[in-house]
Amino acid sequence: ASESSESNIISRFQQFLQIKTNHPTPNYTQSSDFLTSQAKSLSLHSQTIELVPGKPLVLLKWTGTSPELPAIMLYSHTDVVPAEQDKWDHPPFEAHVDSEGRIYARGSQDMKCVGMQYLEAVRKLKQWGFQPKRTIYLAFAPDEEIGGHDGAEKFSLSRVFQDLNVGIVLDEGLPSLDDHYRAFYAERSPWWLVIKAVGIPGHGAKLYDNSAMENLLKSIESIRRYRASQSDLIKAGLKAVGEVVSINTVFLKSGTPSPTGFVMNLQPSEAEAGFDIRVPPTADTESLERRIAEEWAPTWRNMSFIFKQKMYGRDASGKPAVTKTDSSNPWWALLENAVQEAGGKLGKPEIFPASTDARYFRSLGFPAIGFSPIANTPDLLHDHNEYLHKDEYLKGIKIYESIIKAYASYDEHGKDERSKDEL
Numbered sequence: 001a002s003e004s005s006e007s008n009i010i011s012r013f014q015q016f017l018q019i020k021t022n023h024p025t026p027n028y029t030q031s032s033d034f035l036t037s038q039a040k041s042l043s044l045h046s047q048t049i050e051l052v053p054g055k056p057l058v059l060l061k062w063t064g065t066s067p068e069l070p071a072i073m074l075y076s077h078t079d080v081v082p083a084e085q086d087k088w089d090h091p092p093f094e095a096h097v098d099s100e101g102r103i104y105a106r107g108s109q110d111m112k113c114v115g116m117q118y119l120e121a122v123r124k125l126k127q128w129g130f131q132p133k134r135t136i137y138l139a140f141a142p143d144e145e146i147g148g149h150d151g152a153e154k155f156s157l158s159r160v161f162q163d164l165n166v167g168i169v170l171d172e173g174l175p176s177l178d179d180h181y182r183a184f185y186a187e188r189s190p191w192w193l194v195i196k197a198v199g200i201p202g203h204g205a206k207l208y209d210n211s212a213m214e215n216l217l218k219s220i221e222s223i224r225r226y227r228a229s230q231s232d233l234i235k236a237g238l239k240a241v242g243e244v245v246s247i248n249t250v251f252l253k254s255g256t257p258s259p260t261g262f263v264m265n266l267q268p269s270e271a272e273a274g275f276d277i278r279v280p281p282t283a284d285t286e287s288l289e290r291r292i293a294e295e296w297a298p299t300w301r302n303m304s305f306i307f308k309q310k311m312y313g314r315d316a317s318g319k320p321a322v323t324k325t326d327s328s329n330p331w332w333a334l335l336e337n338a339v340q341e342a343g344g345k346l347g348k349p350e351i352f353p354a355s356t357d358a359r360y361f362r363s364l365g366f367p368a369i370g371f372s373p374i375a376n377t378p379d380l381l382h383d384h385n386e387y388l389h390k391d392e393y394l395k396g397i398k399i400y401e402s403i404i405k406a407y408a409s410y411d412e413h414g415k416d417e418r419s420k421d422e423l
């Protein structure tokens, strides 16, 4: 009983949050040791898989009574983005609980909460003597925040993963401000674009055409018009955030350095800008590619471009990698019902505006749902003072108890065995 006391549940969450798994030097040894010891206390089989040395993925297993049925994958990442300690009200790796009950820590929303909530839900279900029909896996992966290439991407393509016979993947979602939980069936693909302009250098007092700066600024004007057109669709209520192309300038680089800053009377011969572009799964990528080549970085204006990251978010057959939300995908309805049974409400299916590891599983044809049970909370992913209220965290555990019960009890023939038993 003491193991499952509220204070012990919160204290285990704090311990995980206190492990510095922040980039650029995440302490994966400590997080793996912690997770392995949690697994031991829950009598879960555990293995640590290093597909890349120094980048462990911890895989836990709760064997079902019908292990031949496709398994449930409860997925999370252990790494977190860096935090600017001096801009936080409470240190980002202290997991301080304030007088209101808010737990402040990097990773409290993204997504150490989810990883620990899975474990706590399993703990409760085991205490109650619940027997899963399907095998349940819990995966704790590295490197999501830097693209997932040495984490989810390699894992999803590995023999280990292929042999798990996974039927559904649950990964992270986003908090909601109201009492609905958000759930994501797809995500936008990242295109990280760098455009470069070259031009005639010259005196800062001269009004001539074809300087690098002028060439780059023409592109930026065009990009900003396009950005406004996409933003207007959201403002007019015609499209959701995940349904438009977003493009944001993330760096500008030019000028001729001098000991006091930059030379002020010289128009430089090179100028560069970087953009974070996010592309919805059903976007016309060819037309966007044409726009980049012909309007934003045309060779005739002495411009060139490269992609630092470019994904298409498609499956092997070239179709958008989206998880179905209709009756052809029983996992969606099961999620909706399970959340409802635990006293929650699921909002309309959404497209995740940024990227998650779920894309690697979807592109291989696995259904994957982005879901973090965080309601009534501002979205503070990657922000200062990321926090999660302890009551919201505890409620999330109950939500997962309900989801895991429903998922693990669902049989191959379209029935939720648990509901049948209870009826």
Ligand SMILES: CSCC[C@H](NC(C)=O)C(=O)O
Pocket: 144, 145, 146, 147, 148, 190, 309, 354, 355, 356
């Ligand atoms: C492209 S890999 C980086 C992953 C990161 N994920 C989130 C959720 O912020 C992002 O979308 O920028």
Ligand SMILES: [Zn+2]
Pocket: 077, 110, 111, 144, 172
């Ligand atoms: Zn995340």
Ligand SMILES: [Zn+2]
Pocket: 081, 110, 145, 381, 382
């Ligand atoms: Zn993140």
